[in-house]
Amino acid sequence: MTLITDKIQQLETPIDVMFLMHKVFLTQSEKASELAKNAIETNDLKEFKSVLDNWLKLLLYHYQTEDEFMTGPLKEKEYHDGRLGLRDNVAEHDEIRSKGDIVLNDYQKTLNPKNMTVQEILEMDDLEHLKVMDKISAVQNSIVEAFGAEKLKARSLRGLYQSVLDLKVVEFDHFENEEAFVLTLVREQMTYEQQLQLTEKLLFDSTDQNENWIVDFLFSVLDDDESRLLEELISEIKG
Amino acid sequence: MKSALEYLGKSLTNSLSYSSEVLFEVGETKSMSSFELEMTSWAMAFYVFSEIELSLPILTKDDLDEDFLLKVSEFNNEQLMEVTQSVFDTVNEEVSQGVLIPRVRGHILRTVSLLNLKLQNHLDFVEKFRASPESENSIQDYFKNESEEFKEWMIRFLEEEDQKDLMNQLD
Numbered sequence: 001m002t003l004i005t006d007k008i009q010q011l012e013t014p015i016d017v018m019f020l021m022h023k024v025f026l027t028q029s030e031k032a033s034e035l036a037k038n039a040i041e042t043n044d045l046k047e048f049k050s051v052l053d054n055w056l057k058l059l060l061y062h063y064q065t066e067d068e069f070m071t072g073p074l075k076e077k078e079y080h081d082g083r084l085g086l087r088d089n090v091a092e093h094d095e096i097r098s099k100g101d102i103v104l105n106d107y108q109k110t111l112n113p114k115n116m117t118v119q120e121i122l123e124m125d126d127l128e129h130l131k132v133m134d135k136i137s138a139v140q141n142s143i144v145e146a147f148g149a150e151k152l153k154a155r156s157l158r159g160l161y162q163s164v165l166d167l168k169v170v171e172f173d174h175f176e177n178e179e180a181f182v183l184t185l186v187r188e189q190m191t192y193e194q195q196l197q198l199t200e201k202l203l204f205d206s207t208d209q210n211e212n213w214i215v216d217f218l219f220s221v222l223d224d225d226e227s228r229l230l231e232e233l234i235s236e237i238k239g
Numbered sequence: 240m241k242s243a244l245e246y247l248g249k250s251l252t253n254s255l256s257y258s259s260e261v262l263f264e265v266g267e268t269k270s271m272s273s274f275e276l277e278m279t280s281w282a283m284a285f286y287v288f289s290e291i292e293l294s295l296p297i298l299t300k301d302d303l304d305e306d307f308l309l310k311v312s313e314f315n316n317e318q319l320m321e322v323t324q325s326v327f328d329t330v331n332e333e334v335s336q337g338v339l340i341p342r343v344r345g346h347i348l349r350t351v352s353l354l355n356l357k358l359q360n361h362l363d364f365v366e367k368f369r370a371s372p373e374s375e376n377s378i379q380d381y382f383k384n385e386s387e388e389f390k391e392w393m394i395r396f397l398e399e400e401d402q403k404d405l406m407n408q409l410d
Contacts, residue, residue, distance in 0.1 A: 142301040151363050158356045169345045
């Protein structure tokens with residue numbers, strides 16, 4: 001599994017570009033979680049929002065492309081522990097999309113924490129279990145007033161940090177699974193030329209006005225040696 | 240003068256932050272046993288905190304009656320106990336022979352962070368609905384019936400500045 005601290009020395013086949021991409025994604029998630037954590041003290045989410053937007057844009061494009069052009073054409077393989085590499089990969093993409101929505105939702109809560117519901121403030125989704133549901137709407141204003149704007153803001157920021165951490169953890173697990181179970185299938189089932197075509201889809205967004213936005217972003221994060229590996233691959237893709 | 244809850248609340252949050260730092264050091268300068276020891280200490284201190292908190296009267300406000308607030312408080316305490324347990328469960332289920340792989344480190348850190356979030360949210364609740372000058376138990380009251388061994392352990396658990404403060408109070 002590629003870690004942020006790992007230095008990627010070579011790309012043996014075109015699909016190994018995933019190691020570079022995963023490293024950049026992990027760098028983004030690390031940065032986002034650090035900024036969300038700092039915001040609990042500083043109340044400042046400006047830089048966080050910008051990092052979050054980039055991170056989610058990359059993830060969403062990446063998973064959509066993988067579902068369509070990578071896992072889609074591959075043949076399923078059942079591993080000895082019952083894992084189905086492709087099915088699980090798609091399910092993990094869905095889980096990450098859903099976690100991304102939660103982060104965005106939690107970010108919205110930080111903008112106006114007074115609009116949080118009693119359940120959200122008290123983190124008690126199962127208030128019904130406590131047989132106090134009939135009182136919930138009545139206590140909404142009292143709860144908001146009792147905690148006050150400052151404590152509610154802090155509460156919403158802590159919630160945001162936790163949801164970013166959740167996303168970061170499932171993303172890491174997913175990359176590890178993908179590198180172990182799916183990239184193996186890509187190498188087994190796709191020719192070198194097919195891998196180059198897939199890599200082109202992963203690196204260039206033909207639906208965007210600036211189709212280079214992904215590679216531009218990768219270059220901005222990778223070090224010189226890793227950027228050189230990417231440049232060589234791009235030269236090969238562009239022929 | 241600080242109450243036992245105030246001393247413990249602050250140390251409980253700091254202790255969880257320190258436990259996360261220990262987790263990052265596992266495999267380098269610390270072992271998994273160091274982390275487990277920190278968390279065991281934390282669980283004991285939280286139990287004491289919970290015991291004190293639940294013994295204090297509830298302060299009702301507006302529409303927030305005693306029944307509602309008691310249930311919230313009990314629920315929070317149960318949740319905190321459950322998340323604490325899940326930290327130990329993750330360690331027992333996912334750490335093999337004291338070797339911490341990055342994936343598992345992430346799982347444990349996420350749960351410790353969740354514990355810290357729930358604790359800090361609960362401390363806000365305690366501050367609003369439990370602790371008040373009239374209802375505070377002084378630290379001397381709390382320690383009155385405890386053994387010397389327990390007092391020493393409790394002092395060790397506190398932050399350095401609070402340790403001195405507490406020892407002065409107990410003298």
